[in-house]
Amino acid sequence: EAQVTQxxxxxxxxxxxxxxxxxSQNMNHEYMSWYRQDPGLGLRQIYYSMNVEVTDKGDVPxxxxxxxxxxxxxxxxxxxxxxxxxxxxxxxxxxxGGRRNYGYTFGSGTRLTVV
Amino acid sequence: xKEVEQDPGPLSVxxxxxxxxxxxYSNSAFQYFMWYRQYSxxxxxxxxxxxxxxxxxxxxxxxxxxxxSKYISLFIRDSxxxxxxxxxxxxxxxxxxxxxxxxxxxxxxxx
Numbered sequence: 636e637a638q639v640t641q642x643x644x645x646x647x648x649x650x651x652x653x654x655x656x657x658x659s660q661n662m663n664h665e666y667m668s669w670y671r672q673d674p675g676l677g678l679r680q681i682y683y684s685m686n687v688e689v690t691d692k693g694d695v696p697x698x699x700x701x702x703x704x705x706x707x708x709x710x711x712x713x714x715x716x717x718x719x720x721x722x723x724x725x726x727x728x729x730x731x732g733g734r735r736n737y738g739y740t741f742g743s744g745t746r747l748t749v750v
Numbered sequence: 751x752k753e754v755e756q757d758p759g760p761l762s763v764x765x766x767x768x769x770x771x772x773x774x775y776s777n778s779a780f781q782y783f784m785w786y787r788q789y790s791x792x793x794x795x796x797x798x799x800x801x802x803x804x805x806x807x808x809x810x811x812x813x814x815x816x817x818x819s820k821y822i823s824l825f826i827r828d829s830x831x832x833x834x835x836x837x838x839x840x841x842x843x844x845x846x847x848x849x850x851x852x853x854x855x856x857x858x859x860x861x
Contacts, residue, residue, distance in 0.1 A: 639793075666847045675758075677853035678794075678838070685847070693848075725793050731847055738784055739849065741793030 637662045641726050641742035648716055648749055656711045656745050658726030665731040667709040668693070668739070669701065671722040678725070684709055685731060716749040723747075753777055756839055756852025765861050769826035773839035773852045776820065780841040780850070783815050785824045788836045788854065797837070798824065829859045 639660045648654055660667065668683035670693075680693030684703040698720055700712040709728075713720060723746050727739035756773045763769055771785075782801055786794035798813040800806045800822075806813045814823040822841070826833055839852040 668847075675853070678851045680848065683848065727793075729847060738796040738799050739794075741786075741795065743793050744791070 637740065639726055639728055639740050639742040641724075641745050644743065644745060646745060646747050648747070650717055650749055651715050654713050654716060654747075656713075656724060656726075656747070658709045658711065658742060659707050660709075660726075660728040660740070661707065662728065662740065663706065664728035664740070665706070667703065667726065667728045669699070669709070669711045670725045670727065671695065672725060672744075673722050681711070681724075716747075718749050721747060721749050753850045754839065754841060754852045756855055758853050758855060760856035760858060762858045762860060763829055765829060765831060765859055767829050767859075769824075769829050769833065769857055769859070771824045771826075771837050771839075771855050771857070773822050773841075774820055775822075775841060775850070777841075777843070777850070778817070778820065779843045781844055782842040783813070783822050784840040784842075784849070785811075785813055786838040786840060786851075788838060790835075794838055826857075829857075831859050831861050833857060834859050 642657045665686045669681040670678045679695045682701040684690045726742040729739045754775045785798040787797045788794040803815045803817045810827045812825040836854040836856045838854040840849045
């Protein structure tokens, strides 16, 4: 089944404790992206990657890091989480280029609480 | 002015009614227009995808794009309780694949 898999689904952590949220896709998509979703603010892009070893900042990158060492994986790293990073996080992927498909496939989400 | 404006609702309709949702946008460079459906505790899923202006129909769903007015719409005919979800509009210029999303519109279909 074509899908984007995020882990964990739920995470409660303490301020300052480094964490990683994993994302993996099995569709051979070049493009991968991380979003956070907050009430009243909608989906906001954190980072995106056009291909292996190519990453760039989205609209709200502060406090986050990413890496793209393999095409299928795009982990999100919070080096020193703070309470304002409590949110619902989504990973998404798609093909790049042309009219073939700009529609994203989203993961099921990771609900992160930082206390 | 925000890039994409979408009235967050919520919108409650009786079963069988037509649901009408819309978004306006400010960037005339957008060419690709999408609607996503998001059920509670799930990720958004692509519902409709349109390139440039015009209409697209898929079963009970119709997407319309009016680039001259910078306005897109989604219509759901014969709405069902299973259509209860949040609907997000999204659009892209192409190029770097970046999607600009509306904030989402919660729809409740009452049996």
